[in-house]
Amino acid sequence: MISREESIRKLAGSTVFLTGATGLIGSLMVRALLYYNVHANKGEKIKVIGFIRSLEKAKDVFQDAVSDPNLLLVEGNLAEPVKIDGAIDYIVHTASATTSKFFVDNPVETIEISYQGTKNILELAKEKKCKGMVYLSSMEMYGQTNPKLEKVEEEDLGYIDVLNVRSSYSEGKRISECLCAAYADEYHVPVRIARLAQTFGAGVQKSDNRVYAQFARSAVKGEDIVLHTAGKSYGNYCYTADVIRAIALLLEKGDVGQAYNVCNEETTRTIAEMAQMVAEEFGKGRSKVVFDIPQDAKTYGYAPDVKMHLSAEKLCKLGWKPQYGLKEMYRRMIADLHMTETED
Template identity: 45%
Template sequence: MLLESPNDNILQTDIERVSQDLSKFFEIKNKVFFITGASGLLGSIIVKSLMCLNRCYQFNISVFALVRNYNKAQATFGDLLLDDHLQIIVGDVLSIPHIPEFIDYIIHGASITSSKSFVTHPVETIITAINGTYNVLELARLNNVSGMVYMSSLEMYGNLNSDLPISEDCGGFIDPLSIRSSYSESKKMAENLCCGFSSEFGLPVKIARLTQTFGAGVSYNDNRVFAQFARSVIEKKNIVLHTTGETVRNYCYTSDAVRALFYILLRGVPGSAYNVANMETAISIKEMAELAVSFGTQTEIEFKLEDSNNHGYNPTIKICLDTSSLSKLGWSAEVRLIEMFQRLIKSMEINI
């Protein structure tokens, strides 16, 4: 059978690491998965890890992968599209195409994720999150799925400045009159929809509150801050900060995040939320820039402070997620911050 990422040995190693961990979940053998946002960073690794489970452990899993652009899916999955176990469904969560088989498990990751879009297209951001999630939940209910996980975000906690790790029962302030709140408010409402379906219909849906996640597989042209830093190192250019870089958060490596999604899906409590992060990676944006500089020979930091509202930047916050609840499910983070950046840079170099 075909390798999942033959042109990126860093990503291929990550996928095999994920599939090895998942091989103990025998309950997903011979099952059907529906993945939304399947050509995105985490969605694509989820799909490839399930295909790897088939190749390495004979799990006979069928995957229906919802994507918005077939050309992107071709570039993402390559020869895996020849595998009969993978079916690409071109469409949108706002109008989900017909799925020709009953579905056992759903991982819902489709979302508008561009910070700039939160302020330039706030209505689309909100509608995609709420109406799209309703449609996926309704599909899950009609299929009487064995499990579903919704990929939420640490941004649902709003603006927090805390020296203590934030557990799932904490809440921060979100200004509903701020255009930038289109993403965080809609994520919060989508979570409440999940709880509603769990309570009213007994749907076994769980929520994953993901911190920012990066690693092998990040597109070379990705515009998120960690990708910008890595790209500057690769191109031997200065890292330009448009804020003072005081925001602090913890992060998670891609393969660790994907593993966490399956632990939540298969071991989590319906109607509950679980933080997903590596608690040992708390760092400010400025400190992350300094870490990136340490990997380069001709890269320095320069500041060009601008009006953050025009770029969709978050206000300065300090938030680190407490993953105690997730750890109780048997999960633990494996990749530390320095290795995260090393693997990110090596993978991006391969994919220039």
Template identity: 50%
Template sequence: MITDTILKEDFEFISKKVFHTGYFSNSTILVTGATGLVGSLVVKSILYANKNAKANITVLASVRDIEKAKNTFSDFLSDKNLKLVAMNLLEPLVIDERIDYVIHTASITASKEMVENPTGVLLTAFESTKNLLNYIKNNKNCKMVYISSMEYYGQVAEGYDNATEDKLGYIDLSKVRSCYPESKRVCEALCNAYAAQYDLSVCSARLAQTFGAGVPFSDNRVFAQFAKSAMNHSDIILHTTGESEGNYCYTADAVYAIFLLLSQGEKGQSYNVACNHSSIINMAKLVADKLANNQIKVDIQIPDDLSNYGYAPTVKLKLNSDKLRALGWQPAMDLESMFKRMVNSWKSYEKK
């Protein structure tokens, strides 16, 4: 049973947007990285639709740690349509079930690991994507969405204020953290190569930073730190000037987009998934004002050495999502609502 009322509202929103048509009914969907934020919400939204929209979808949740997965899906462990699979994606796929759809969310996303384990970031991304594509090559009725990132763009010099999918910015390959955006580029290229050479139904979703209900309270990324500062009535401390511009998408809006691309995305194409935009400093001010009722302030304290923090370089970028909207995508949440729903979701767990 889902006790988080905010998440329940989100799953109902996804169910009405995605599953009411019956397009995915009676299918089997493989979700990699199923204990991650996006992967777990994809899995839970399917299981919710099974119960409330009679979708009858079997979910193969690919995970590295079964015990972690049992904790992540504790509300659904008795569901016969959920199958937790300990799968090594760095090896060729060996699976008995017929898979109709693949949502490939698995990726190393921790900034610290990008600095300390860059080879792992690159090789995990490439090998896992290659092995999934080889499976689809041998099972051509299967469709896949690869979950890419807005970091794909790097630093865009021209058109950064309205970046469409054809823009390609600069990535400094001498910086070790560049392993992450470069891994997204090579995996998209690999997907497009397989789509063209073997006529596979594969496309890519370039997700903006995605947050909202479903983000664990333990998350320590910038948006979560801002929200916790508001909850604790403590000032927001920035370790940079906050000039970087971010693109954001609410969790349920992102999951909705992924399923839309799984059904309607054009093979070999990439789609921006973003609906909100702000600089870091303006986002901090929004949280201080709207979530903390202007009772806290934003304080900039820049350390002498930023190299160990794994921060991305300052980026000016505003993504254009017209290509995705042309398929019918209609996101529901603005940036203020994203923060408020995340905080209210956290508070619902405190009341248990």
């Protein structure tokens, strides 16, 4: 198994450009690269360029690291062509709309962020003649796959209702993947696609309001975990550090223009099953799972129920292997956030 240090060591002496540098994956990737520099002794350092929307937010996210001479923060808008002086060896494109409510309320912007932002970054990779690029896609691009499939591999695409505005996210990911394949074929941009399972663990910010964070907060406070759906949809998950190792690996390994599922196959279960596990393991006997399903669930922007068990075999053949299971993911996230019963 290839460790995170081994994967990142191969980037020594290079310049890595990251979009969405203040987001969960982007910020953790920045920290992993800078951490390598601290422990690289006399070895060559990695220069990190973080592309951000808000310098103020970046200062809050990175705090002391803002003064690191190997970190350059660049404020800009992905809807416009990206201009960066100097060489760029590797690109990690993590920027994306992230919340279901945003997808529903702003479907046009969701599609534009996916397509135009990805096109501008691919143009940058083409201009700089990068050695490697990783585009972060999502398991949502699969849509509703055949429920009879034991494992969903990279070619097993399913149905997406293109007239449902919630599909702006999943269809945005699909067209962006197609764009990556097109740039790889026509312009020889060495881009690989990482199709992420839902990712969480140490590194999640306190302001994160996605379902895994909500479950954890409720259980730690001894409150009921409230589901606004029947919880029948299957979730696939991966720990933050495992995803960082996968991205670092894909910057140099794997077939150009191809996609790789990034997931821990052992974590797959329904939303209701995960909620029950969190209540039992972290609720101290005071939490239970309750259902409060609104009449118009579409208002909340929830994705349709999907039965899907992702396969990670293709990525594992490159030398990657997930290290953390679902209980450990929650334990580490809760410890990292210092969640307490009295937390505001």
